[in-house]
Each structure stands twice: as C-alpha cells, then as structure tokens.
Amino acid sequence: MATPKLGWVIYNGHLGGKKFLDFAEWMQRAAKTQNINMKIIKNNALLGVVGTANGLLQESEDMPDFVVFSDKDIPLAQQLETLGIPLFNSSRSIALCDNKILMYQALAAADIAIPKTIIAPKIFPGTLPVQLDTFEPAIAELGFPMIVKEAFGSFGEQVYLIETKEQLHKKIKEIGTEPFVLQEYIHTSHGRDIRINVVGGQVVASMIRESDTDFRANVSRGGSMQPYTPSEKEAELAIAAAHTVGTNFAGVDLLFGPQGEPIVCEVNSNAHIRSIFDCTGVDVSDAIMSHIKEMLS
Ligand SMILES: Nc1ncnc2c1ncn2[C@@H]1O[C@H](COP(=O)(O)OP(=O)(O)O)[C@@H](O)[C@H]1O
Ligand SMILES: [Mg+2]
Known part of the structure; x- marks a missing residue:
C-alpha cells in the first residue's frame, strides 16, 4: 500500500470522561504531524451489517486506509477486518488482552513468566449460589494472601x-x-510495578509506579510515577509479551519477583498514554503513528 492518507480512530461512544477521548485526540495530533488525516469516530456511529459487501450502515464516510482501534468492541473490530481494513491493534490481540484468562493462557503457552494462575469455573446466570468448596484445591495451592482478579x-x-x-x-x-x-x-511487588510501552517490538517509554497506600500500583489508584530504564531482561520480557498476544503497541505491566526477576502482570492492548507522557515526556502516539506507516508501506 502507498502512504496512508486517511485513518479512523475508534473509541467507545458510551464511555463518559475525557480520558477515553484523550487517546483518540493524541493519535489525531500525531497523525497530523505525519500528514495523515485521522477522523475520530464513535463505535456506536458504525453499525455493522453482517455479510454485506460494504458491511457498515453508513454511507457518508470515506472508508479509511487503516483504523486505530481504541475500543474493546471486538465484533466491530472483526467487522472492519472482514472489510479488509488493517486494524491497530488487531481484533484478535484486543480480544486476548481484554480477557485476562485468555491473555495468561497465551503468555504461558509462550513460556512467558506469569504469576501462578488458577481459572475459576464458569457459572451460568441463574445457577447461583456458588459452590464454595470448589475452591478448596486452589486455596491449598496458593495459600493466603492471594490475588483474585476478574x-x-x-x-x-x-x-x-x-x-x-x-x-x-x-x-x-x-x-x-x-x-x-x-x-x-x-509479595515482593506489593504496591510496585513497571509499565513498559512497547511499539513495533521496541520499548519506547517506561516508568516505575509505586503506591504507599495500596497493593495496586495503578496511577488511577494513587500510584506515583518515576521514569525508569528497564533492564535488558525486563525489556525483552515486555517485548515478548506484547508480541505473543499479537499487539502492535501495548502497555505491559511487570511485577518484581522474589529474586527481582520480572513477571508479566498484564498486557494492555488499549493502554492510555497520558500518564507515561506526564512521567517521561515521551508521546507514545508518535511512535504508534510511525509504526503504522511503516507497517502499511
Ligand atoms: N499477582 C499479583 N501480585 C501482586 N500484585 C499484583 C498482582 N496482580 C496485580 N497486581 C497489582 O495490581 C495492579 C492491577 O493489576 P492488573 O492485572 O494490571 O489489572 P488492571 O488491568 O486493572 O490494571 C498491578 O498493576 C499490580 O500493582
Ligand atoms: Mg494494569
């Protein structure tokens, strides 16, 4: 494909709050500096029609050369891919990252270090109460304290x-x-983790997040941020994790293991990029845009 001219960045039209639109606006600005017109579009402005040639119930828009998919509307992402539009990130990688069970399974299958993880059995609506004795073997295996994660x-x-x-x-x-x-x-990572932004198989920014008040290091839960230079091992692990789940760009969270060794906490296919900018001065949207151009040329 020649140099892309028109992109869409899609976000979820039902999510309130500025921080979800933020990423889209940053991508738009980064695109502009690279002479690409980027339209910000809500997922609910695009109704997919299954099995038709143009696939979407909208006529006025010119179809884009690519889409930056800043949403987790996976059926819409698949609908756009069916139309032959390149998606960043792909529907498959977003689906894997969205569901942490699938994400951990994919990481473990690629021999990537993760915390020992036990899957709770599926329960259908209307079949409660939960049979609590189901979890006895998991308690025996993990002990307390343990993490429960939806x-x-x-x-x-x-x-x-x-x-x-x-x-x-x-x-x-x-x-x-x-x-x-x-x-x-x-426990060696209590209130502490590393966020590494990986774009196109390279580390573009990294910070350490620390909280005095919570076991979770998330900035939105009060974690403070410091710029961080990852070790070679940490960088390699983050790059491998981002690659394994198929992301073109990702925010990878690493925990500190008992010997200081890195352990993957999660891969975010839809990571926000304002905090890492505030902390490091690196605007990840520029790297994402350059990577997309490279992928399409
Ligand atoms: N197994 C774990 N052991 C210790 N801390 C953890 C563990 N899992 C998560 N955390 C902490 O909780 C935070 C949030 O977990 P994470 O899996 O990244 O979920 P989210 O998608 O909500 O950010 C992490 O950044 C980390 O600080
Ligand atoms: Mg996280």
Missing part, C-alpha cells in the same frame, strides 16, 4: 488482595457469574 477489568478496579477464606468466599459471592482467576500474590 477476567474483564482495568485501572486495578477488579483486582483484589484476599487475606482469609472468609474474604475469599465473600468476594466470590460478590463476583457472581463474572469470570475470574485466583492468582499467586507476588
């Missing part, structure tokens, strides 16, 4: 530190029919 979640909001069996049972009842994992608590 498959779908972000900003640390669906990640819990569980100290006792009573707390575990209470949390499992609260989670209800949502999928989740029980996970080894990496």
Whole structure:
C-alpha cells in the first residue's frame, strides 16, 4: 500500500470522561504531524451489517486506509477486518488482552513468566449460589494472601488482595457469574510495578509506579510515577509479551519477583498514554503513528 492518507480512530461512544477521548485526540495530533488525516469516530456511529459487501450502515464516510482501534468492541473490530481494513491493534490481540484468562493462557503457552494462575469455573446466570468448596484445591495451592482478579477489568478496579477464606468466599459471592482467576500474590511487588510501552517490538517509554497506600500500583489508584530504564531482561520480557498476544503497541505491566526477576502482570492492548507522557515526556502516539506507516508501506 502507498502512504496512508486517511485513518479512523475508534473509541467507545458510551464511555463518559475525557480520558477515553484523550487517546483518540493524541493519535489525531500525531497523525497530523505525519500528514495523515485521522477522523475520530464513535463505535456506536458504525453499525455493522453482517455479510454485506460494504458491511457498515453508513454511507457518508470515506472508508479509511487503516483504523486505530481504541475500543474493546471486538465484533466491530472483526467487522472492519472482514472489510479488509488493517486494524491497530488487531481484533484478535484486543480480544486476548481484554480477557485476562485468555491473555495468561497465551503468555504461558509462550513460556512467558506469569504469576501462578488458577481459572475459576464458569457459572451460568441463574445457577447461583456458588459452590464454595470448589475452591478448596486452589486455596491449598496458593495459600493466603492471594490475588483474585476478574477476567474483564482495568485501572486495578477488579483486582483484589484476599487475606482469609472468609474474604475469599465473600468476594466470590460478590463476583457472581463474572469470570475470574485466583492468582499467586507476588509479595515482593506489593504496591510496585513497571509499565513498559512497547511499539513495533521496541520499548519506547517506561516508568516505575509505586503506591504507599495500596497493593495496586495503578496511577488511577494513587500510584506515583518515576521514569525508569528497564533492564535488558525486563525489556525483552515486555517485548515478548506484547508480541505473543499479537499487539502492535501495548502497555505491559511487570511485577518484581522474589529474586527481582520480572513477571508479566498484564498486557494492555488499549493502554492510555497520558500518564507515561506526564512521567517521561515521551508521546507514545508518535511512535504508534510511525509504526503504522511503516507497517502499511
Ligand atoms: N499477582 C499479583 N501480585 C501482586 N500484585 C499484583 C498482582 N496482580 C496485580 N497486581 C497489582 O495490581 C495492579 C492491577 O493489576 P492488573 O492485572 O494490571 O489489572 P488492571 O488491568 O486493572 O490494571 C498491578 O498493576 C499490580 O500493582
Ligand atoms: Mg494494569
């Protein structure tokens, strides 16, 4: 393909708050500096029609040369791919990162270090209460404290530190029919992790996040940020993790293992880029745009 001229950046039209539009606006600005026209489009402005030639219920828009998909509307992402439009990130990689169970399975299959992770069995709506004795073998395996993490979640909001069996049972009842994992608590990383932004197989920015008040280091939970230069091992692990789940660009979270060794906490296919800019001065959107141009030329 020749140099791309028109891109769409798609975000979720139902999410309130400026921070979701932020990424789209930064991508638009980065595109402009590289002579690419980038239109910001809400996912709910694009109704996919299954099995038709043009595939979308909208006529007025010119179809783009590529899409930056800043949403987790995976069926829409697949619909656009069906039309032959290159997506960054791909629907497959977004689907893998969106569901932390699938993400951990993919990482483990590629021999990437992750905390020991046990999958809670599926429960259909209407079949509660949860059979709590199901979890006895997981308690025996992990002990307390342990981490409980919902498959779908972000900003640390669906990640819990569980100290006792009573707390575990209470949390499992609260989670209800949502999928989740029980996970080894990496105590040497309490309130501390590394965020590495990987674009096109290279580290473009990195910070260490630390919290005095919470086991979670997420900035949105009060973690403070410092620029960080990852070790070779940390950089390699982040790059391998981003590659394994198929992301062109990602925010990879690493935990500090007992010997200081890096362990992958998660790969974000839809990482926000303002905090890393505030911390390091690196505007990741420029690297993403350059990478997309390179991929398409
Ligand atoms: N197994 C773990 N052991 C210790 N801390 C963890 C573990 N898993 C997550 N955390 C902490 O919780 C934070 C949020 O977890 P993460 O899996 O990245 O979910 P989210 O998608 O909500 O950011 C991490 O940044 C880390 O500080
Ligand atoms: Mg995270």
